[in-house]
Amino acid sequence: MRKQLGSRLPTFTPEESALIKGSSDFYGMNTYTSDYIKHKSTPASVLDYMGNVEITKIGQDGKEMGPQAESFWLQDVPWGFRKILNWAWNRYGLPIYVTENGVSVPGENALKLPEVLNDTFRIRYYEGYLNAMLEAIHIDGVKVLGYMAWSLLEYDFFCGCADCSNFEWAEGYNTRFGVTYVDYIDEQKRYPKESAKFIKRWFAEHIGSEKSIRIHEMGVNGDESAMEESPSELSSDGHSPNIISDDGSLTPDEESDVFETTGKI
Numbered sequence: 001m002r003k004q005l006g007s008r009l010p011t012f013t014p015e016e017s018a019l020i021k022g023s024s025d026f027y028g029m030n031t032y033t034s035d036y037i038k039h040k041s042t043p044a045s046v047l048d049y050m051g052n053v054e055i056t057k058i059g060q061d062g063k064e065m066g067p068q069a070e071s072f073w074l075q076d077v078p079w080g081f082r083k084i085l086n087w088a089w090n091r092y093g094l095p096i097y098v099t100e101n102g103v104s105v106p107g108e109n110a111l112k113l114p115e116v117l118n119d120t121f122r123i124r125y126y127e128g129y130l131n132a133m134l135e136a137i138h139i140d141g142v143k144v145l146g147y148m149a150w151s152l153l154e155y156d157f158f159c160g161c162a163d164c165s166n167f168e169w170a171e172g173y174n175t176r177f178g179v180t181y182v183d184y185i186d187e188q189k190r191y192p193k194e195s196a197k198f199i200k201r202w203f204a205e206h207i208g209s210e211k212s213i214r215i216h217e218m219g220v221n222g223d224e225s226a227m228e229e230s231p232s233e234l235s236s237d238g239h240s241p242n243i244i245s246d247d248g249s250l251t252p253d254e255e256s257d258v259f260e261t262t263g264k265i
Contacts, residue, residue, distance in 0.1 A: 004044050004052060026145065027088050030100035033073065034065060034080025067121070070104035070175050078128030085136040085144065095145045101129060102150035102177045109174050113191070116181050122195040130202055149199055153190065154178035 002009060012020070037053040044052035057065045057075050066076040081101075088096055103125040108116055126149065136142040154176045179196035183189045 001051070004048070024092075024094055027092050027094040027096045028099045029084070029088060029096055030150075031081060031084055031098065032101060032103065032150075033069075033075050034077040034084070036065070067124075068106065069121075069125075070106045070108060074103060076103065076125045076128060078125075078132040081129050082132040082136045082140070085133065085142045086140050089136075089140075089142040095143045097146040097148075098133070098144065099146075099148050100150040101147065102126075102179075104175045104177050108176050113181070113183075117191055117193045119179075119193045119195045122179070122193070123198045126195060126199055126202070130199075130206075134206065149179060151177050151179070152196075153180050154182040 035055045035057060036059060037051075037055055040052050040054055059065065064075060065080070066078075068075055085096060088094075103122055105119050105121045108119070130147070133144055133147065137144050179193050179199060181191045181193055183191070
């Protein structure tokens with residue numbers, strides 16, 4: 001990086017370096033997929049930001065790395081997730097919080113509601129990535145303290161903020177990452193997909209003996225609201241406090257609208 005960017009990189013005084021070194025409490029990781037890379041023999045373009053490498057998802061055996069998602073850049077590569085968790089842990093030695101991880105289902109936006117809710121492609125993705133994370137923790141000794149699937153909801157017009165939704169850059173509303181379906185046409189009604197139920201079951205099995213999992217999502221102005229089993233009818237403050245019970249049904253929690261996962265992976 002120093003050789004390629006040279007004087008364009010910032011410089012730090014010894015005092016600034018001492019102040020920064022060791023100041024991070026954890027490593028936050030946004031990760032979705034993996035790539036193969038190959039060093040280029042030609043000089044890097046002045047606009048290059050990838051390290052002067054060729055990037056491909058086709059291996060030396062001529063095969064794709066994994067199943068192709070709706071997003072052109074995303075394939076299902078759980079073994080790559082385990083490798084990057086190990087790399088970050090071995091390099092920095094900091095606890096890891098996976099702050100984004102998820103997948104877009106091919107053609108999902110054009111499917112009918114029953115097909116959308118039965119999102120087996122997304123389930124296979126999360127099963128592979130969550131199990132890879134578990135292997136990194138228990139076999140490789142990586143310290144992972146948190147995991148956040150991207151995303152709980154698809155874009156919510158009423159919220160309109162990145163904290164509780166997914167607006168997929170130039171692809172807009174056409175690419176969905178949510179484990180909860182949002183009906184953009186019919187009053188933003190929300191329906192949990194099978195992947196939402198799978199994630200609930202997976203964490204119920206692997207984080208401890210709690211009989212119910214409380215799932216939270218940061219809402220408008222930092223408040224918290226919950227994923228629903230059926231189309232939502234929001235109160236005036238935008239909340240719909242519910243708890244997902246063992247059988248997948250929802251029960252109202254009138255005392256609190258804070259939703260948490262408890263236990264240890």
